[in-house]
Amino acid sequence: MTPALPAGTATTVRDAAFAVFAHWGVDRMFGNPGSTELPMLKGLPFPYVQGLNEAVVLGMADGYARASGRAALVNLHSAAGTGHALGNLFTAWKNNAPVVVTAGQQARSILPFDPFLFAERATEFPRPYVKWTAEPARAEDVPLALIRAFAIALTPPMGPVFVSIPVDDWDRPCTMPALPSLTTRTAADxxxxxxxxxxxxxxxxxxxxxxxxxxxxxxxxxxxxxxxxxxxxxxxxxxxxxxxxxxxxxxxxxxxxxxxxxxxxxxxxxxxxxxxxxxxxxxxxxxxxxxxxxxxxxxxxxxxxxxxxxxxxxxxxxxxxxxxxxxxxxxLPQPHGPVRSPRQIAAPEPAMSAAHVLSRIAALRPAEAVIVEEAPTARGPMHDHLPITHAGGFYTCASGGLGHGLPAAIGVALAQPDRVIAILGDGSAMYAIQGLYAARDEGTQVSFVILNNRAYAALTGFAGEFGLNHVPGCDLGGLDFVQLAQAQGVPARRVEQVGQLDEALCWSFAADGPTLLDLRIA
CATH class of the missing domain: 3.40.50.1220 (TPP-binding domain)
Structure with a gap:
């Protein structure tokens, strides 16, 4: 636990930053460490969630922020790491996820010499998909920049912010700034x-x-x-x-x-x-x-x-x-509109189809399970056969990009105790498959359910809008998700027959820790 630092206390940038993080309720950092971030990690007062790739890191932080209602803290490795994360940074922007991103920068003394791992325009790189960016002009201004970053990230409409911090700032002396208490919600007129x-x-x-x-x-x-x-x-x-x-x-x-x-x-x-x-x-x-x-x-x-x-x-x-x-x-006065009745959706035929699989997930899921979805082909059947019935029960990607759902499910699971069911397409899962390592490493309660149709089927299905009969590069046959999961320590099963489906789902939902199901659907 980071001790409180009264305003005006002489301290270091690092200790002041840790006090800022504690003030805003930060209880972990999402990252994949690099050389320009090492001094930041000295004496880190909370767990470090390692993602193996910065896109995974950003996706986990997005899910954690949205499920917890607090700002999530991310650390990226200079320009290269920020570049890896940009796709999911864009998604965090569209999701209105309050994510505070810090990125390493080279030492101030060698910035004029275009050094290795130098971010020449660090604050411009993530724009326009952040609410605010800064690289403080002086080391002693870093804590103030972090305070502002958290305040902006959490002010509706919420969203990600970005602070670039030179590697030699962390041990510099500074004065602890005052920490504000903000109410950020605005009532309508x-x-x-x-x-x-x-x-x-x-x-x-x-x-x-x-x-x-x-x-x-x-x-x-x-x-x-x-x-x-x-x-x-x-x-x-x-x-x-x-x-x-x-x-x-x-x-x-x-x-x-x-x-x-x-x-x-x-x-x-x-x-x-x-x-x-x-x-x-x-x-x-x-x-x-x-x-x-x-x-x-x-x-x-x-x-x-x-x-x-x-x-x-x-x-x-x-x-x-x-x-x-x-x-x-x-x-409002008493209701006067027409009497409503619930939507009626016919049950699908038993088959290895997205509709039937989703109907069985709905029937067998734990009562408070949370659904995280990134299976564009199955979104229509999910609307029909997997109803969301409680608050906090559903998360998906607002940007239309892929690679968010798998790591976001891990972040959601870290933020709340209930089973998370990640419903993913095979193409979607491959964007961030190394996130399974973090799922296992963190002991998360996630059931990764791959609706494996061996294709970018959402894209081929949409091709007719543009008069295309064939779309190149959409065949994804030959992927073995069971081996990919087991290689990262996640138990996995393949299901090819409808008679195997219920038993496999019950096994996954009852497991202690993450599991993966490779469901071969038509």
Whole structure:
């Protein structure tokens, strides 16, 4: 435990930094050590989670930050390590994950000579996918830069920040700065909430469209209360990266597609639409026509100013979406909308298909299991057959990049005690397969479930949008995930017949520590 250092205490940059970390609740560091970071690690007061690759490191930290609700601390190795991490740094940016990234820099005395492992433009390299970057002009300014980094990372909309620190700064003398106590949530203006209440209460058939920002704000119960008070149908926003509403609730209507025409058709029955914690809207392909149905009133409630700036009409209210929906539930009159009934999805036929596998995971999973998903081909079947029913029960990647899900599942498992089920495509898993080492090393309770269709099937399936009959480079046959897992100390099984599926899932879910299932699906 790092002892508290009163403001004004003469100390070293290292000890002041450790006091800053303790103030913000840091209890571990995610990294893969390099020479320019070694002095930082001297006397480290908390565990070091080693990732073998910086992309894995960033993915673990992202999952840990989102599941714990605290900022995660990452240490990268100069420019090369930052480069390895950039894909998952971009994902952390899109996920609004509060990750504080420190990166080693060469010694100040040799910076003018273009030394080996020199980051020439260290603060520019991770832009624009960080909220703030700095390389302090003086060693004694490093603790202040770290304080600012944590404050910015945790202020909604949350996101990653980056501080480059020369290797010779850590032993330099400094004065301990004062540590702030910040409240970072901003309540919506009451006049704006009154407009939203009028919109919902005056509607014949209102809809709520809920996104990742609501989950990040802890708005699960507020969403339920608002839906029930308003009588609204609830839709998950396109590509929501967190759980937003219980998917077995009578008011849950389904998942909006990222196609303008299809989204407009789905919302056509509604005469009032309130989007909370998401942009209006996220698109994947080009579309034409209005952004929402003609004749429907539109409103937005979000703590992200960019969501308001991009609003294509309607009412925009800036503020915390969780407290905003909770307040709406209090001021709305009694529900008057149509009676809702739960979605009805037919059970899939028993076969080694994504739909059947996901339905069996839903049936056999531990009650409080958390799902981490990076299997783009199976996202539709997952929506149908693996309902998310509790707060904190789901995490996925908001960026569309691969290589996040496997390490993120490890980070989520480190942040909470329940079993984590990582549902991964075979192509996705290979982006960060060395993360299995950290899963074993940390003793995490993760079931890695590989939906192995021997291809980048999401890409081949999407090819028709561009008139392609064949996409090169998408055949992934020949990978043996059992051997890849066992080589890193993770017990693993291959399942090729549907009759073997339930026993294998029960084995994995009951195991003490990580396991991997290589499920050969059609």
């Amino acid at each position: 009451p006049a704006g909430l009154a407009q939203l209440a009028a919109l919902l209460s005056g509607a014949r058939n209102p809809a709520l469209v809920l996104g990742t920002g609501l989950a990040n704000a802890g708005g699960w119960n507020a969403a339920i209360a608002c839906a029930e008070a308003s009588g609204a149908a609830v839709w998950a926003a396109p590509y929501a990266a967190r759980e937003v509403f219980p998917e077995d609730h009578p008011h849950f209507a389904g998942f909006l597609p990222a196609w303008r025409e299809r989204l407009r058709d789905a919302l056509q029955p509604h005469d009032a639409i309130l989007v909370a914690g998401a942009p209006v809207f996220t698109w994947h392909v080009e579309g034409t026509g209005p952004f929402w149905p003609d004749g429907a009133a539109l409103a937005l409630l979000s703590d992200d100013p960019q969501h308001g700036a991009a609003l294509p009409g309607g009412i925009g209210v800036l503020g915390d979406p969780a407290s905003g929906l909770a307040e709406l539930a209090k001021i």
